Amino acid sequence: MPSEENAYLAEHVAILRRSYRHWTRRDLIDPHLTDAEAARYLFHAPFVLVSHAAGEDPLFNYANRTALSLFGMSWEEITACPSRLSAERANQEARERLLSEVAARGYVGDYHGVRIGRHGRRFEIEGAVIWSLLDARGKDYGQAAYFEHWRWV
Numbered sequence: 272m273p274s275e276e277n278a279y280l281a282e283h284v285a286i287l288r289r290s291y292r293h294w295t296r297r298d299l300i301d302p303h304l305t306d307a308e309a310a311r312y313l314f315h316a317p318f319v320l321v322s323h324a325a326g327e328d329p330l331f332n333y334a335n336r337t338a339l340s341l342f343g344m345s346w347e348e349i350t351a352c353p354s355r356l357s358a359e360r361a362n363q364e365a366r367e368r369l370l371s372e373v374a375a376r377g378y379v380g381d382y383h384g385v386r387i388g389r390h391g392r393r394f395e396i397e398g399a400v401i402w403s404l405l406d407a408r409g410k411d412y413g414q415a416a417y418f419e420h421w422r423w424v
Contacts, residue, residue, distance in 0.1 A: 272346035273335075279310035283333055287313075287322060287415050290404045294377035299417065319396075322404060322415035323354035329413060330354065341421065343389040357386045359393070369401065373414055378402035382416075385424060394421045 273279040285306045291299040300309055300316075313320055319338045323329040334342065334349045342349060342357070358366040362385060373379050382399040399418035406412045 273310065273314045273333075275311075278307045279314045280333065281306040281310040283322075284310035284313055286404055286406060286412055287320070287333070290412070290415070291378075291400075291402055291417075293405060294402045295380070295400065318417065318419040319421070320415070320417050321349075321354075322413055324413045325404075325411045328353050328355065331357075332413065333415075341388065341394065342386075343392065348389065359385070359387050370414060373401050373403055382418075393424045395424050396421045 288299050288302075288306075288309060291297070292302075300312060304312065314335045316335055317337060318335075319341060320333070320335045321331060321338045322333040324332045331349045331352055331354050334344075334346070339346065339349060344352065355363055355366065365384070369379065369382065369384070378400060379402075380400050382401055383395070383397050384399075385393055385395050387393050396418045397420040399416055401414060401416045403414055404412035
């Protein structure tokens with residue numbers, strides 16, 4: 272779990288920030304913050320920030336405090352959860368199409384969709400940005416999502 276002891280996963284957050292800037296030409300947050308400052312801020316931020324690893328059935332590998340609360344999961348639970356399970360079975364095909372579009376274009380802005388938390392509680396997200404993550408060598412590192420607006424449905 273991100274904490275002072277592990278610098279709030281500053282190296283991972285640096286990839287999130289750098290990739291967001293690469294694709295959108297905008298900064299996720301104040302670009303003058305150090306990686307450690309940004310990581311601390313983002314973990315406690317009032318918006319959702321999540322990411323999953325690359326691969327066939329990727330697991331979540333990051334969720335800030337707001338995301339953990341919204342999905343109703345602990346750090347241990349969310350990082351053991353395939354990201355596909357954030358969508359109900361009926362919506363998983365649409366989610367896959369979205370992620371394929373993100374992979375092809377680099378990012379999708381202003382996404383709207385329904386997701387589901389651990390206990391089956393559904394919520395609609397609005398205005399999400401979903402982007403591909405690139406490591407320092409430009410290799411696929413996964414995908415991330417950021418959104419500020421959601422409502423229970």
